[in-house]
Amino acid sequence: MRARRPELAVTPGGALLVAAALFFLDDETLISLVAAAFFHEAGHLFALAVLGVGVARVRLTLTGAEIVLAEEAVSYADEIVCALAGPAFGAAAAFLFSAFGFYTAAGVSAALTVFNLLPVWPLDGGRALLALGRLALGQERGEKVCFFASLAAAVSLAAAGLLLRWGALPIIFGLWLACRTCKNLADDVK
Amino acid sequence: MAQTYRSYRGRGGRGGAAYGGRAGRERKIRRIELRLTFCLALAAAFSIARLLFPAFFGGIRDDITQKLGMEADFKSAAYVVGEAIRGEIAPGEAFSQACSFIFEGESGGGDVTEVFAEDGGESTAA
Numbered sequence: 076m077r078a079r080r081p082e083l084a085v086t087p088g089g090a091l092l093v094a095a096a097l098f099f100l101d102d103e104t105l106i107s108l109v110a111a112a113f114f115h116e117a118g119h120l121f122a123l124a125v126l127g128v129g130v131a132r133v134r135l136t137l138t139g140a141e142i143v144l145a146e147e148a149v150s151y152a153d154e155i156v157c158a159l160a161g162p163a164f165g166a167a168a169a170f171l172f173s174a175f176g177f178y179t180a181a182g183v184s185a186a187l188t189v190f191n192l193l194p195v196w197p198l199d200g201g202r203a204l205l206a207l208g209r210l211a212l213g214q215e216r217g218e219k220v221c222f223f224a225s226l227a228a229a230v231s232l233a234a235a236g237l238l239l240r241w242g243a244l245p246i247i248f249g250l251w252l253a254c255r256t257c258k259n260l261a262d263d264v265k
Numbered sequence: 266m267a268q269t270y271r272s273y274r275g276r277g278g279r280g281g282a283a284y285g286g287r288a289g290r291e292r293k294i295r296r297i298e299l300r301l302t303f304c305l306a307l308a309a310a311f312s313i314a315r316l317l318f319p320a321f322f323g324g325i326r327d328d329i330t331q332k333l334g335m336e337a338d339f340k341s342a343a344y345v346v347g348e349a350i351r352g353e354i355a356p357g358e359a360f361s362q363a364c365s366f367i368f369e370g371e372s373g374g375g376d377v378t379e380v381f382a383e384d385g386g387e388s389t390a391a
Contacts (some may be wrong), residue, residue: 085305086297086301086327087297087300087301087303088303088304090301090304090305090307090308091304091307092306093304094307094308094311097308097311097315098311098326099311099326099330101323101340103340104340104343107343115374136269141297142359144382161268169347169350170350172347173348173350173351174351175349177347178344178345178347178348178351179340179343179344179347180343180347181343181347181350181351182342182343182344182347182350182363183343183349185346185347186343186346195368202278228319244337244385
């Protein structure tokens with residue numbers, strides 16, 4: 076059976092993200108960011124294709140690209156592989172860009188990789204941690220551990236941004252991640 | 266029961282998507298479409314302005330980032346990290362320079378061109 080082509084969509088938040096990037100970033104940084112994001116998402120899509128998991132939709136949201144799977148559930152091991160494939164491709168891209176002298180692109184790719192590896196749920200590191208927790212500790216305990224780790228990491232990021240005066244960006248990201256973690260828990264409780 | 270009963274017209278009148286009314290759903294979709302149109306128009310306007318008036322657009326951007334207090338120089342920080350990945354700068358030194366660029370702004374980490382020129386290379390990024 077021929078696999079269905081994934082639907083491509085842009086949410087209002089995604090369009091706003093594009094507008095903000097077009098406004099605030101200069102040409103080199105903008106191209107570097109697009110290239111880094113492309114390699115990152117290509118990693119996820121490559122892993123999904125290799126594992127035979129269908130992709131229903133690729134959406135551009137306020138937080139970046141979001142891949143919606145066609146299958147309702149994949150195995151925990153597959154989830155870990157798919158989650159970590161993006162950062163792995165991002166790290167490889169950073170070395171590749173650096174080797175060709177595109178230092179800004181290399182740095183942006185490395186930063187994107189490190190950020191996505193934070194153990195906070197909506198990010199790749201959090202997704203891998205959740206799957207690992209469920210696999211090792213069972214569904215309920217694994218989710219609890221992931222929730223507290225997510226919340227601790229997100230609040231730490233916001234607090235560090237505030238106390239060490241890292242600027243508004245880490246505070247906004249930290250608070251947003253903490254909200255997402257709590258919302259996820261609230262959805263589970265419902 | 267009479268107190269909790271909501272007539273069909275009443276549900277329609279409330280209109281919120283949470284109430285399950287068709288009018289509410291349509292309104293919600295229209296709101297999303299409106300937001301999407303606005304944001305896409307904004308993105309298109311910025312693209313056109315960047316292409317047609319790069320200097321003017323850059324001036325406005327610099328003014329706004331200055332007013333917002335966004336002095337962090339992420340580009341130079343990324344450049345230094347990129348150099349460290351290739352092994353041209355020690356990772357510790359690159360980390361400290363990147364932190365200076367991010368936390369102290371454009372003047373914080375010095376000039377990337379100067380750092381790179383000392384190693385005998387050429388660079389356009391500063």
